[in-house]
Amino acid sequence: MDQAESLRKKAKERKSQMELQDERVKYVEGNPVLVVAVTSGKGGVGKTNICANLGIALSRLGKRVLIFDTDLGLANIDILLGLKPEFNISHVFSGEKRLDEVIVEGPEGLQILPASSGIEEVTTLSEATRMDLLAQFENLDRQIDIMLLDTGAGIGTNVMYFNVSAQYILIITTAEPTAITDAYAMMKILSTKYQEKRFQLLVNMVADEKEAMGVYRHLAQVANRFLDISIDFFGFIPRDPHIPASVRQQKAVITAFPNAPSSKLFESLASSILSMEIPRSPKGNIQFLWRHVLRVG
Ligand SMILES: Nc1ncnc2c1ncn2[C@@H]1O[C@H](COP(=O)(O)OP(=O)(O)O)[C@@H](O)[C@H]1O
Numbered sequence: 001m002d003q004a005e006s007l008r009k010k011a012k013e014r015k016s017q018m019e020l021q022d023e024r025v026k027y028v029e030g031n032p033v034l035v036v037a038v039t040s041g042k043g044g045v046g047k048t049n050i051c052a053n054l055g056i057a058l059s060r061l062g063k064r065v066l067i068f069d070t071d072l073g074l075a076n077i078d079i080l081l082g083l084k085p086e087f088n089i090s091h092v093f094s095g096e097k098r099l100d101e102v103i104v105e106g107p108e109g110l111q112i113l114p115a116s117s118g119i120e121e122v123t124t125l126s127e128a129t130r131m132d133l134l135a136q137f138e139n140l141d142r143q144i145d146i147m148l149l150d151t152g153a154g155i156g157t158n159v160m161y162f163n164v165s166a167q168y169i170l171i172i173t174t175a176e177p178t179a180i181t182d183a184y185a186m187m188k189i190l191s192t193k194y195q196e197k198r199f200q201l202l203v204n205m206v207a208d209e210k211e212a213m214g215v216y217r218h219l220a221q222v223a224n225r226f227l228d229i230s231i232d233f234f235g236f237i238p239r240d241p242h243i244p245a246s247v248r249q250q251k252a253v254i255t256a257f258p259n260a261p262s263s264k265l266f267e268s269l270a271s272s273i274l275s276m277e278i279p280r281s282p283k284g285n286i287q288f289l290w291r292h293v294l295r296v297g
């Protein structure tokens with residue numbers, strides 16, 4: 001190798017090293033945001049209540065939390081919390097509002113981004129509009145530490161989309177065989193079609209931890225046998241009449257009945273969320289989520 005060639009080689013190595021560093025700088029530049037999808041195969045298993053209560057518990061722990069309501073159906077988080085948002089993400093897509101204008105403040109500093117049907121309208125946006133929006137969305141990440149995605153139930157494309165864009169997938173099931181089967185079906189599709197291999201399981205509406213562990217063991221065993229995935233036991237919430245009672249008051253149980261058994265468990269689950277690490281991968285970057293939402297790149 002002559003000297004010129006060796007110099008060229010060294011310069012090239014330096015350049016790729018710099019590029020690598022640039023990537024790292026880009027990664028750490030923004031405030032890292034933890035993104036957790038709260039999802040289920042079957043509907044009515046408690047996702048929205050779980051999002052609201054975990055969100056409030058995390059706010060109490062000093063975190064800035066945004067709940068992104070991506071469920072296009074009814075019975076949304078705003079109703080649960082007695083809020084009446086005038087706008088939603090579709091008004092951002094149409095250019096009528098800026099993102100920070102449609103985010104509404106919920107109890108205890110919780111922030112809520114209502115989606116309504118907005119997500120479905122993404123396909124009609126021009127590439128230029130999407131790029132504009134992306135720039136706007138990326139500037140928002142500085143105000144949030146944790147984002148909870150309240151997804152719809154089932155294996156529809158939108159639901160899958162939000163699960164894939166999150167860093168952690170929290171699967172909610174009850175002990176009912178139908179809910180367990182649907183949770184399994186969901187993990188199966190997420191792993192075979194979308195290469196998601198790790199899941200957190202929360203068993204809701206059980207008598208006690210023992211019943212929840214039974215559900216977990218059963219699911220983990222079947223998954224171990226037939227799917228190439230790992231499931232962590234994230235925790236459980238007992239069946240608690242305080243929850244429907246709080247829903248009737250349009251409040252989260254943790255607000256209406258702070259000493260209820262479920263409220264205490266929401267507090268302890270919130271601490272578990274605090275120990276979740278933000279991955280050092282594209283998914284650790286909030287841009288990943290917004291790119292997905294906007295179907296960019
Ligand atoms: N741990 C629980 N104990 C008793 N009722 C619950 C519990 N969790 C949820 N519920 C009730 O189940 C219903 C569905 O909850 P919701 O959060 O709307 O589910 P999803 O968002 O999954 O459709 C609500 O009426 C709520 O009061």
Ligand SMILES: [Mg+2]
Nearest residue numbers: 047048071075
């Ligand atoms: Mg819901």
